[in-house]
Amino acid sequence: MKKISTKAIAFYGIMAAFSLVLGYIEHLIPLPVGIYGIKLGLANLATVVSLYFLGAPAALTLNFIRIILSSLLFGNVLSLSYSLCGGMLSCLIMIAVKHIRGFSCVGVSICGGVAHNIAQLAVAVILLDNVKIAFYLPVLVIVGAITGLLIGLCALPLVKNKYLRSSYGISE
Amino acid sequence: MKKNDVILLLIIVVAAAALFAVLHFALADSGDFAVVFVDGEEYARLPLNEDAELTIKTEYGTNVLTVKDGQAYVTDADCPDKTCVKTGSADELKSIVCLPHKLTVTIESEGGR
Structure with missing residues (x-):
């Protein structure tokens, strides 16, 4: 079995706590937009950062833990199904985009935001059994791209941080 | 970036x-038709391409549905809250609903989508 360094364990814990707090802060900020399903996706910041420092399996695991805990703390079963589909698809897409050359974490985050909203809309279409709400798709795609951009810009200084990079053995 | x-x-x-x-x-x-339902039953079907005014008088109350420039909206009602008037025009996604008069106005297309 591969040994996990103490540093990695600490980082996992910090990231899990970080994402939960971000999720909580998000619940506290009421958005003035009246369209259902629009939110900042602050917790995605933790996913992006852990994806860059701990790798794909860690990002997926942390994301899963975050969604389960966050739904237990602030949500219900219904919000769990939305978050789980949105969060996991967005995480998988971000892992894929990270492997494409030429994209920084901003591009990765944008794709994550868009994927998250598309997945949630798909769940809504299935759960509400109403195809007509799919017409919200363009709006949600644009909103996902914008929130993804903001989250990506926030993650950029963290990902670029020389000290963090060297302690995780990332050169370039 | x-x-x-x-x-x-x-x-x-x-x-x-x-x-x-x-x-x-x-x-x-x-959207081809504005379809009026009263108490779940179809009451009238107005083509959207010609302007018209329809007074819907039922045992529950009276609403006036106006079709103008391809838009259908309720212009008058004798209910106290006037929610149906405030709703504005109906479209493929948005129906007009008047709860006290058990009336809904939805937009349907020829194919019956």
């Missing part, structure tokens, strides 16, 4: 805006 990120963002936004425009025009064309 790299150049590709900016290009990606622009492509996504432009594609979504184009999709929005296409859907918007597709919807604007697809």
Whole structure:
């Protein structure tokens, strides 16, 4: 079995706590937009950062833990199904985009935001059994791209941080 | 932030805006009839391409439905809250509902989508 360094364990814990707090802060900020399903996706910041420092399996695991805990703390079963589909698809897409050359974490985050909203809309279409709400798709795609951009810009200084990079053995 | 990120963002936004425009025009064309239901039963079916005014008088109350420039909206009602008047025009996604008069106005297209 591969040994996990103490540093990695600490980082996992910090990231899990970080994402939960971000999720909580998000619940506290009421958005003035009246369209259902629009939110900042602050917790995605933790996913992006852990994806860059701990790798794909860690990002997926942390994301899963975050969604389960966050739904237990602030949500219900219904919000769990939305978050789980949105969060996991967005995480998988971000892992894929990270492997494409030429994209920084901003591009990765944008794709994550868009994927998250598309997945949630798909769940809504299935759960509400109403195809007509799919017409919200363009709006949600644009909103996902914008929130993804903001989250990506926030993650950029963290990902670029020389000290963090060297302690995780990332050169370039 | 790299150049590709900016290009990606622009492509996504432009594609979504184009999709929005296409859907918007597709919807604007697809609504053919304003269908009035009272108590779950079809009461009237007005084609949207000709202007008309219909007074719907039932045992529950009276509503006036106006069709103008391809838009259908309730212009008057004798209910206290006037929610149906405030709703504005009905479209493919939005129905007009008047709860006290058990009346709904939905937009349907020829194909009965």
